[in-house]
């Protein structure tokens with residue numbers, strides 16, 4: 001059995017007893033699990049000994065929301081709100097699906113960047129239109145298995161026509177343009193549920209750490225029967241019902257336009273607010289929405305950087321926490337964030353809520369951000385019994401940081417260093433399920449140079465094809481801009497969103 005003893009380290013456990021305050025001691029890993037934590041642990045026979053002096057051991061970070069489909073789009077876009085950016089990152093008119101080798105490398109690259117930066121669990125809301133294919137989904141599972149990361153992976157679903165999921169779309173778009181978007185009958189709920197069941201049977205639990213989660217894309221993009229069937233299966237399988245809600249002002253208008261109520265109230269009425277519910281974004285929620293979310297015990301993946309890049313707004317994190325909502329941190333895809341680094345999201349989320357109002361007693365603290373990035377994120381992934389803190393019996397998902405480094409010298413308070421100073425540069429080792437996946441500045445599971453070389457060879461041609469696709473989809477941009485404009489001007493009826501910044505109110 002694989003055994004590792006880390007001695008004389010500063011242990012930041014994020015457990016009930018110590019929270020985010022480090023204590024000194026040893027940590028023993030056996031068979032992939034944390035077997036013991038305490039002073040002067042005796043090294044078992046055959047154990048690898050790691051000197052923990054001047055080192056901090058902490059739980060691996062959880063990326064609570066991302067999309068591997070965007071991995072090749074870093075550094076490609078700017079200056080576009082969601083509704084317009086979607087046209088290019090998720091084109092309405094599509095080419096053939098990305099080839100299987102690039103599909104594999106795309107997920108592998110996301111996992112590689114994540115691991116190097118201390119992310120040991122990622123939640124990939126995998127988007128692979130136009131259909132759900134077990135072989136292709138299995139390719140993504142294989143990439144995460146090979147990289148050595150823990151992951152929840154979906155096959156994101158939608159079955160409502162794009163133009164019926166957007167307010168004003170049928171009015172602003174010409175009949176000619178609309179006719180280009182007729183892709184035939186939408187997927188039936190039963191078909192998606194059957195697909196999910198086969199994913200559970202064939203892929204779920206791969207290597208003991210790559211799981212399937214259920215992800216209807218958004219309440220305005222899925223029929224009620226699809227979403228309710230998804231929730232039923234998510235509860236049966238104890239996995240997240242992972243969805244996008246109220247990211248933009250346009251989406252805040254959508255609920256009222258389509259249903260005469262907010263999308264959160266709509267979800268409540270359908271029985272879709274549960275412990276299993278993980279909501280990406282939650283920017284444009286009202287106080288009434290937050291009350292419903294807190295009562296139901298839902299989780300939110302807070303994508304602070306993505307929400308800034310797409311001009312979506314700032315999620316009311318303090319009020320969500322006050323309402324009883326569990327918070328995790330997500331990068332969102334590498335197109336709307338440009339990196340897979342949760343340390344960046346921690347820093348931005350740690351800073352941005354200080355402009356939420358003059359009552360500085362309510363500003364979000366480094367301690368709270370650190371919990372979101374670890375145990376909070378694990379809860380959003382429904383993996384809090386497995387990862388997110390250093391506790392006996394949990395999986396050894398952790399990283400070792402060098403405290404003799406710029407982000408930590410001179411040493412003051414660990415949580416504040418980790419949120420405001422660290423950017424991943426102090427990470428020396430990363431472990432997932434007891435296996436060291438990164439040390440001495442390189443990944444142990446993947447030949448990074450070979451992957452980079454293959455990406456350099458294969459991706460440019462694919463991006464050229466994508467550029468042509470962007471050009472073709474550009475014909476919809478004026479209509480999307482008009483939808484965005486109308487949504488900006490529209491009144492929000494019965495809406496009490498105050499905005500966390502005055503100009504968003």
Ligand SMILES: [Zn+2]
Nearest residue numbers: 244280332333
């Ligand atoms: Zn997303």
